[in-house]
Amino acid sequence: MILLELISAVLSMITMTTLLLFMFFIIFLASMGKSIGVRRMYVDLLVKVFEYGRQNIETIRKQQYAHLDISDHNTSQKNNPTNSPSIEKEVILKGDTEKAQSNGDAFKMGNSVISRVESLILVPDVDNTRSKDREPNNEDDKYSLEFNLSNCLDYVKSGMEAIIEDEVTSRFEAEELKNWNLLTRTNRHYEFISWRLTIIWVIGFFIRYVVLMPCRVFICFIGVLWLTLCTALVGCLPDGSTKRWMVKMVLIQCFGVLSSALSSVVNYHNIENRPLNGICVANHTSPIDVLMLMCDNCYSLIGQRHGGFLGVLQRALARASPHIWFERAEAKDRMAVAKRLKEHVSDPNNPPILIFPEGTCINNTSVMQFKKGSFEVGGVIYPVAIKYDARFGDAFWNSSRYSMMQYLYMMMTSWAIVCDVWYLPSMTRNEHESAIDFANRVKSVIAKQGGLVDLVWDGQLKRMKPKKEWKEKQQEEFSKKLKGE
Known part of the structure; x- marks a missing residue:
């Protein structure tokens, strides 16, 4: 009996030692930017x-x-x-x-349960471009604008479509999968449909929660400690080219370790377009976007100031390199941010600053309205398109439903995080082009490359109601129809 207990203890010790060595080996490879x-x-x-x-x-x-x-x-x-x-x-x-x-190109047009006919109504018209397009050009057009009871049907139809499935709120929910990926969070009651699938599901559950999750938590803990220590040490160096080079190496190394905590597989395309300075803009799905991009290049970050786990990372990063954190609700803070952004871009020695112009997380099926602020600064814009493969894990962070720790828990119990990153050719604002038009042009390029739906709606509809002027514009257009103008 004593011999069996001794053998069991020795085997347990060997297993734990092997597992620890394997995890440290993974951390070492990730810190060197290598993979087997x-x-x-x-x-x-x-x-x-x-x-x-x-x-x-x-x-x-x-x-x-x-x-x-x-x-x-x-x-x-x-x-x-x-x-x-x-x-x-x-x-x-x-x-x-x-x-x-398989998912393939099915997600490129987003999730939809109804077939929409292209319509010019119930869409925000910020620059009055739609109103100009709808002005009558000949007698036939004038006749078509005369009042007819059937004119109301377009609004009724669009209203029913919005009730069934509108284009906005569906972008703030998890992307619907075409295939079941053996996760209960996308459960379609398939795990007990046959004994074969039941066995595979049980094995997968054991691997994700008993093997992968503890290893990922350990690697994440080591990665955060390593990031905090390295940024504190590098922050003590005097400003200059040596410090900038050290910051770049340290951040890429530390974020490489953190990415291994999610079993991430990132495919970088067109690396010749990788930004060197100026402003880098990308579509926004979750805070993991920063992780995916920082594994390949060094960026300065701009974003809302957070507490908790994200706050720890923000403070650690601020010790080593210039970043801009702000309070979303303070107007004075926004003015200061614009000023600091111009100062950052004007210095060619600063790393490119990474901005997510949508201002909120979207579920990676579409790109929503880009805020014009970052496009008014001037200089070169480097667009980046990010597309996640939702079969292995849903990277979207629904911040109104899940806390950061809940989100991390779901990420660490997913199969993996797999994504493609496209560096697109740099873009500059054309002469006589407004900041809004420039922002829309950049947005369309990102949407086309990532296979995402290009929407004109403001992503802040996730948190607030539509603007009053949008409603008034629709009422004005409908009143013109009734008057036959």
Whole structure:
């Protein structure tokens, strides 16, 4: 008995030692910016598992629908022998098969349950461009603007579409998957549909919560401590080229360690367009966006001042390099931010400053209105498009629903964080081009490259009601229709 306990203790010690050595090896490789390809092999294996799950679900559903067809056929034969088998099951089965296809390009047009006809109403018209487009140019157009009761139907139709599924609020919810990724947070009651899927789900649950999560928490803890220590030491150096080089190396190294805590796999495209200075703008999904970009380049950051875990990181970063933190509710603070931003961009020795012009997190299916402030500063703008693969983990942070610690918990119990980052060619503001037009031009380029829907709505609708002038503009247009103007 004593011998068995001794052997068990020795095996436990060996296992723990091996696990610790393996984690320190991962941390060392991440700090050196190296990888042996384990995470990419792991992601490739997950794709095969998801595909097997999809095929298994399709097979079970075909059997279920076949059984229902036989039952309906027998019932119809009894009631009316001349009836043919119901076609409804075939339609349903075809729809389920299409939904079960891989994500691919399905997300490029966003989630939608209704087919919208392009309309010019119920859309914010900031620059009165839509009103100018709708001015009558000939007698036929004037005749079409005469009052007709059917004119109200466009508004009724758009209102019903908005009730069923509007373009805005759906962007503040988690992206809907076409395939089940074996996570209960995207549960479609498939884990018990067959014994094979049940076994795979149980194994996956054990791996995520018993193996991956403790390792990720440990690596994250070490990474935060290392970041805090390194930035404090580098911050003591005198300003100059040596300090700037040290800051860049330290930040890339530290964020590489933190990225390994999420099993992240990042594919960087067009690195020849990587920003060197000026302003870098990107679409915004979560604070992880900074992590993905800082693993490849050094940036100064601008954003809202936070407390808690994010506050620790913000204070650590501020010790080593110039960053701009502000309070969103204070108007005076916003004016000071604009001034500091101009000063930062005017110094060519400063690293590029990373800005998310949307001002809030969107679920990575679309790009919403860019605030014009960063486009009024002048200088070169470097657009960056970020697209996450939601099959492995939903990177979107719904800050109105989850705290930062809850969000981190979900990230560390996901399969992985997989994303593509595209560095786009630099852009400058054209002569006689307004800041709003320039912002929209940059936004459209990012949306096109990332396969995202380009929306004109303000992302702050996540927290506040539509602006009063938008409502008044719609009322004014409708009154003109009624008057036949």
